[in-house]
Amino acid sequence: xxxxxxxxxxxxxxxxxxxxxxxxxxxxxxxxxxxxxxxxxxxxxxxxxxxxxxxxxxxxxxxxxxxxxxxxxxxxxxxxxxxxxxxxxxxxxxxxxxxxxxxxxxxxxxxxxxxxxxxxxxxxxxxxxxxxxxxxxxxxxxxxxxxxxxxxxxxxxxxxxxxxxxxxxxxxxxxxxxxxxxxxxxxxxxxxxxxxxxxxxxxxxxxxxxxxxxxxxxxxxxxxxxxxxxxxxxxxxxxxxx
Amino acid sequence: xxxxxxxxxxxxxxxxxxxxxxxxxxxxxxxxxxxxxxxxxxxxxxxxxxxxxxxxxxxxxxxxxxxxxxxxxxxxxxxxxxxxxxxxxxxxxxxxxxxxxxxxxxxxxxxxxxxxxxxxxxxxxxxxxxxxxxxxxxxxxxxxxxxxxxxxxxxxxxxxxxxxxxxxxxxxxxxxxxxxxxxxxxxxxxxxxxxxxxxxxxxxxxxxxxxxxxxxxxxxxxxxxxxxxxxxxxxxxxxxxxxxxxxxxxxxxxxxxxxxxxxxxxxxxxxxxxxxxxxxxxxxxxxxxxxxxxxxxxxxxxxxxxxxxxxxxxxxxxxxxxxxxxxxxxxxxx
Numbered sequence: 001x002x003x004x005x006x007x008x009x010x011x012x013x014x015x016x017x018x019x020x021x022x023x024x025x026x027x028x029x030x031x032x033x034x035x036x037x038x039x040x041x042x043x044x045x046x047x048x049x050x051x052x053x054x055x056x057x058x059x060x061x062x063x064x065x066x067x068x069x070x071x072x073x074x075x076x077x078x079x080x081x082x083x084x085x086x087x088x089x090x091x092x093x094x095x096x097x098x099x100x101x102x103x104x105x106x107x108x109x110x111x112x113x114x115x116x117x118x119x120x121x122x123x124x125x126x127x128x129x130x131x132x133x134x135x136x137x138x139x140x141x142x143x144x145x146x147x148x149x150x151x152x153x154x155x156x157x158x159x160x161x162x163x164x165x166x167x168x169x170x171x172x173x174x175x176x177x178x179x180x181x182x183x184x185x186x187x188x189x190x191x192x193x194x195x196x197x198x199x200x201x202x203x204x205x206x207x208x209x210x211x212x213x214x215x216x217x218x219x220x221x222x223x224x225x226x227x228x229x230x231x232x233x234x235x236x237x238x239x240x241x242x
Numbered sequence: 243x244x245x246x247x248x249x250x251x252x253x254x255x256x257x258x259x260x261x262x263x264x265x266x267x268x269x270x271x272x273x274x275x276x277x278x279x280x281x282x283x284x285x286x287x288x289x290x291x292x293x294x295x296x297x298x299x300x301x302x303x304x305x306x307x308x309x310x311x312x313x314x315x316x317x318x319x320x321x322x323x324x325x326x327x328x329x330x331x332x333x334x335x336x337x338x339x340x341x342x343x344x345x346x347x348x349x350x351x352x353x354x355x356x357x358x359x360x361x362x363x364x365x366x367x368x369x370x371x372x373x374x375x376x377x378x379x380x381x382x383x384x385x386x387x388x389x390x391x392x393x394x395x396x397x398x399x400x401x402x403x404x405x406x407x408x409x410x411x412x413x414x415x416x417x418x419x420x421x422x423x424x425x426x427x428x429x430x431x432x433x434x435x436x437x438x439x440x441x442x443x444x445x446x447x448x449x450x451x452x453x454x455x456x457x458x459x460x461x462x463x464x465x466x467x468x469x470x471x472x473x474x475x476x477x478x479x480x481x482x483x484x485x486x487x488x489x490x491x492x493x494x495x496x497x498x499x500x501x502x503x504x505x506x507x508x509x510x511x512x513x514x515x516x517x518x519x520x521x522x523x524x525x526x527x528x529x530x531x532x533x534x535x536x537x538x539x540x541x542x543x544x545x546x547x548x549x550x551x552x553x554x555x556x557x558x559x560x561x562x563x564x565x566x567x568x569x570x571x572x573x574x575x576x
Binding site for chain 2: 051053072073074077078082083085089090091092093094098101102103105106109111114150151154
């Protein structure tokens with residue numbers, strides 16, 4: 001196994017507030033890795049640093065053998081990291097297909113192959129039948145899948161998913177879990193996800209990192225992490241453990 | 243190349259544009275010089291509207307200072323012609339770069355330092371105003387007392403020096419408008435067009451998809467400025483006189499964006515339809531008032547205001563999307 005993403009001791013401060021405090025994690029090639037923790041724990045800030053939306057104040061981020069901290073988000077995407085936004089950002093003035101074509105054009109210069117790639121991704125995400133619809137007409141679950149489709153169309157080596165299951169009904173969650181499992185199995189895509197839906201985390205992740213007040217309180221295989229007293233106390237609550 | 247330029251235009255749209263183009267090509271043989279001049283003005287606004295639309299409609303960057311690029315193009319080509327006898331056909335190779343450099347400069351300042359939205363719009367106004375004041379004192383091109391191209395009563399059209407009768411200018415501006423339409427259609431259907439739309443819709447999401455937002459915004463402003471400067475060259479040789487107070491005035495910049503707003507920002511045919519509606523209706527109104535012996539100064543501006551008000555209230559996407567639906571044509575990319 002080779003390490004695809006290596007985050008070492010990164011911190012982010014907003015004025016006096018330490019949002020992320022010396023967090024380290026290693027993600028192996030082909031792994032599904034989850035980041036969990038209560039609201040405000042610093043999960044999205046951590047993602048934003050990996051994806052280049054924020055600069056980290058301390059530490060280093062190495063992706064695919066190269067330092068990427070300090071790069072801008074478009075450069076990081078070009079290196080092979082795709083991301084979704086917690087608050088989805090579809091291109092509302094475009095239709096579903098056009099949204100995904102934008103992503104596919106990153107590594108393709110002709111429309112024909114970009115369109116073909118977009119169609120493949122739309123089929124994987126069960127959005128192909130809705131490809132002609134305006135993005136503004138989509139329901140939230142569909143918008144979440146569009147967000148994933150668009151990121152996936154850029155052919156990332158690593159996909160960062162920020163709460164793509166939040167607000168979904170259990171059947172939709174299952175569908176998403178199946179989609180990611182299939183992507184991971186069939187294409188070897190490495191995934192790092194932030195998630196509150198523990199059912200999805202348990203089903204997908206091979207390893208879990210738990211953040212609390214910006215700091216790492218546990219890291220390991222899901223079965224161990226959910227039994228960790230510190231994790232139960234700060235995040236899951238006693239009733240989560242049966 | 244040609245095939246790609248018309249790619250994606252639905253058959254019915256192609257047929258209707260063919261009919262429209264044929265009508266416009268034949269028009270000079272059936273109408274008098276007065277109507278021909280009105281058609282020239284309409285096509286002039288259709289052309290500049292398309293050029294502006296690249297920046298605002300495609301890339302989402304509001305420019306309220308496009309008179310700057312018109313003026314730079316006009317003065318550059320006119321000065322080369324008057325002082326050195328350089329043909330405007332050669333002059334455009336100076337006019338276009340001058341406008342592009344000005345666009346690149348403004349774009350660089352704004353996009354590098356994240357000046358966006360209304361602040362960007364104000365910056366574009368500021369530069370047009372700088373130019374207005376600057377050219378007022380630029381005596382090599384006449385300063386505030388104006389710059390004039392030699393005028394004679396032409397019996398023959400001199401296409402090389404653009405000296406001649408309205409019919410020559412008519413076909414010239416028609417050609418420019420058609421060319422701009424094909425260029426816009428081509429751009430909108432290519433990679434750059436998709437990236438512009440993504441930037442227009444959501445810059446942060448565009449960046450997360452690997453789009454170098456700064457670079458593509460620069461392309462938009464530079465291309466738009468270059469195309470707009472051609473309208474300036476046309477303006478100079480058609481009107482034969484240039485006054486900084488008129489050419490660079492903010493009213494010129496506003497006038498230039500009305501057609502695409504009324505026709506439909508971001509659409510291909512909107513600027514053309516908008517120009518026909520706006521100038522066509524205002525000239526009709528003018529003619530009617532004139533027939534009754536009424537001549538109200540500023541009536542045109544009031545009329546523009548009313549048109550804008552109605553469009554914003556009733557058809558915020560512009561008139562063209564509504565017309566297109568009625569005609570059964572929808573502009574579709576990819």
